[in-house]
Amino acid sequence: MGRWEPNARGRLVQAAMELYGERGYEQTTVAEIANRAGLTERTFFRHFADKREVLFWGGGALQELLVSSVAEAPASTAPIDAVAAAFEAAAAQLQERREHSRQRQAIIAANAELRERELIKLESFASALADALRLRGVADTAASLAAEAGIAVFKIAFVHWLATGQPDFPQLIRESFDELKAVAAGK
Amino acid sequence: MGRWEPNARGRLVQAAMELYGERGYEQTTVAEIANRAGLTERTFFRHFADKREVLFWGGGALQELLVSSVAEAPASTAPIDAVAAAFEAAAAQLQERREHSRQRQAIIAANAELRERELIKLESFASALADALRLRGVADTAASLAAEAGIAVFKIAFVHWLATGQPDFPQLIRESFDELKAVAAGK
DNA sequence: GCGGCTGATGTCAGTTGCTGTCATCACCAT
DNA sequence: ATGGTGATGACAGCAACTGACATCAGCCGC
Numbered sequence: 510m511g512r513w514e515p516n517a518r519g520r521l522v523q524a525a526m527e528l529y530g531e532r533g534y535e536q537t538t539v540a541e542i543a544n545r546a547g548l549t550e551r552t553f554f555r556h557f558a559d560k561r562e563v564l565f566w567g568g569g570a571l572q573e574l575l576v577s578s579v580a581e582a583p584a585s586t587a588p589i590d591a592v593a594a595a596f597e598a599a600a601a602q603l604q605e606r607r608e609h610s611r612q613r614q615a616i617i618a619a620n621a622e623l624r625e626r627e628l629i630k631l632e633s634f635a636s637a638l639a640d641a642l643r644l645r646g647v648a649d650t651a652a653s654l655a656a657e658a659g660i661a662v663f664k665i666a667f668v669h670w671l672a673t674g675q676p677d678f679p680q681l682i683r684e685s686f687d688e689l690k691a692v693a694a695g696k
Numbered sequence: 697m698g699r700w701e702p703n704a705r706g707r708l709v710q711a712a713m714e715l716y717g718e719r720g721y722e723q724t725t726v727a728e729i730a731n732r733a734g735l736t737e738r739t740f741f742r743h744f745a746d747k748r749e750v751l752f753w754g755g756g757a758l759q760e761l762l763v764s765s766v767a768e769a770p771a772s773t774a775p776i777d778a779v780a781a782a783f784e785a786a787a788a789q790l791q792e793r794r795e796h797s798r799q800r801q802a803i804i805a806a807n808a809e810l811r812e813r814e815l816i817k818l819e820s821f822a823s824a825l826a827d828a829l830r831l832r833g834v835a836d837t838a839a840s841l842a843a844e845a846g847i848a849v850f851k852i853a854f855v856h857w858l859a860t861g862q863p864d865f866p867q868l869i870r871e872s873f874d875e876l877k878a879v880a881a882g883k
Numbered sequence: 884g885c886g887g888c889t890g891a892t893g894t895c896a897g898t899t900g901c902t903g904t905c906a907t908c909a910c911c912a913t
Numbered sequence: 914a915t916g917g918t919g920a921t922g923a924c925a926g927c928a929a930c931t932g933a934c935a936t937c938a939g940c941c942g943c
Contacts, residue, residue: 587882625812653852654879661844692841693880695774
């Protein structure tokens, strides 16, 4: 295994997913991950800021999808509906890798540090969504509320999707947004 | 400073707040906190699970207030309104220590690890609120949605309260819930 | 084809958060 | 006073993370 094997980052992600899944996040050392990837601990930290981040690589793509979906919604679309459409698009993406999502979520759910990291990633999504809404002329507070409410819906629908094996995730998202509307209306 | 000075935990919290405020969270070592409190590093970790937790002591009281508020709401109150009432009560509590809230929030906002910890504490609030709603007979998804939406409103209103110096935090909470209702209705 | 440049990796030493273990000491009940 | 109990100190150790410097593959100009 020479020094110059390609795709070091991908190998590290792969090794980390395997080890976190096999023996758990806490019981896995960074040295072990690096070793399985044929690299050193120091190199791991050149690719990822910390031991958690290796599980969240690729989150940027999802964020871009959310933002562009909001940006491309018709001007007449209400903020909450633009957000809903964005999450429907995200759900369609995630649905293509359901098994991967399930494994990843099982790892994250089993560890508090990883849950913390996931929450701050979702918060970053909310912030980006709110910015995208403001670009559409939505007022500050309304933009933040629509974005955060959207994240809330997504979190709940995501868990539900993985738990029930519901085949159509985008539809589940739609239904969950409808239920949010009902709840907010005081039903 | 003898071994048996009272209120070790309180002294650690005090010392940590001071040092985090003076030189920042990352630039403060646990040994320094313990030293300022007249204790050792080992004792710090007997009182707090980690370096972050020292800033979140007392969060349990707020959670209990939220839960009991929901539990005590009239049976006819809609879930979202029970949640709103709970956060109004919490806001009234926080308002009594506005300056403390401001300093604490400034420290947290300055550091990603602390923001992560805060988010998981809020998630814990959401979970407890959802449980309290289920005890009232609210359906699973609706309970989770009302709780998470409430947290979303609170997060936004809290920042707004500290940023604007608005005197009446509970009223700000009420207005923010109204705005959520408008946003969710597609306004 | 050769030498130098660049960027990715390896090596090593060090700091700090955090834990396990055992000794020590204040306080309290008897 | 005596022994038990709970909080604290002292010490050793692991693992996450960082800085500094060496090394090596591939590419570029010549």
